Amino acid sequence: MDKFNTFSNVLEGKEFKFINGNVAKNVTQLYKNIKEIPRKDFITHCNDKKNEFYNWIFDEVKDIELAKEILGCTEKKEVIDAMQTYFTTITKPEPKILKKEQKRPESIYNKKELIQPLPDGLLSQALNLKREKKTKSAEIVRREELLKNLKEVYNIGR
Numbered sequence: 001m002d003k004f005n006t007f008s009n010v011l012e013g014k015e016f017k018f019i020n021g022n023v024a025k026n027v028t029q030l031y032k033n034i035k036e037i038p039r040k041d042f043i044t045h046c047n048d049k050k051n052e053f054y055n056w057i058f059d060e061v062k063d064i065e066l067a068k069e070i071l072g073c074t075e076k077k078e079v080i081d082a083m084q085t086y087f088t089t090i091t092k093p094e095p096k097i098l099k100k101e102q103k104r105p106e107s108i109y110n111k112k113e114l115i116q117p118l119p120d121g122l123l124s125q126a127l128n129l130k131r132e133k134k135t136k137s138a139e140i141v142r143r144e145e146l147l148k149n150l151k152e153v154y155n156i157g158r
Contacts, residue, residue: 006090010060016053019044027061031083034076042076053079 009025016024016033019041024030030053034042045052051071058067069082 006061006063006066014060016056016060027057027063027066027083030056031080031087034083035080037076039076042079046074046076046079048074 006027016030018024018033018037020037022033022037024033034053046054051073054067054071057063057070061067066083066086069086070079073079073082
């Protein structure tokens with residue numbers, strides 16, 4: 001299983017329904033709700049006889065590893081701590097050790113297909129400015145272009 005599917009929403013109708021009326025569509029929402037519900041509500045879902053969080057994570061989210069982590073937990077703090085630990089381990093990038101004969105891969109910032117657009121194209125603007133600075137700063141280029149256009153419009157310098 002792709003460990004990042006853990007954070008995806010489950011199918012409609014398969015959400016976790018808390019006793020207080022709250023609904024969790026994914027593990028992140030489940031975690032937040034568990035942290036916020038009072039203990040009396042928590043024990044209706046998780047106690048010595050049942051663990052509905054385990055059942056939902058195993059059956060609907062299909063993250064067996066996370067389900068195993070909370071299987072033996074019967075206290076709210078235990079479930080929260082187990083989920084926090086699990087989230088930390090699956091979101092940490094695994095270190096890559098290069099062998100002596102391996103070369104470092106080309107920087108991802110040089111590959112357009114890997115660059116995700118930021119709001120209003122900020123990243124692409126920054127990269128374009130960096131490329132333009134190799135010859136002249138982008139502002140100087142823009143000003144020279146504007147001056148050239150003004151000269152053409154007003155026939156200055158001919």
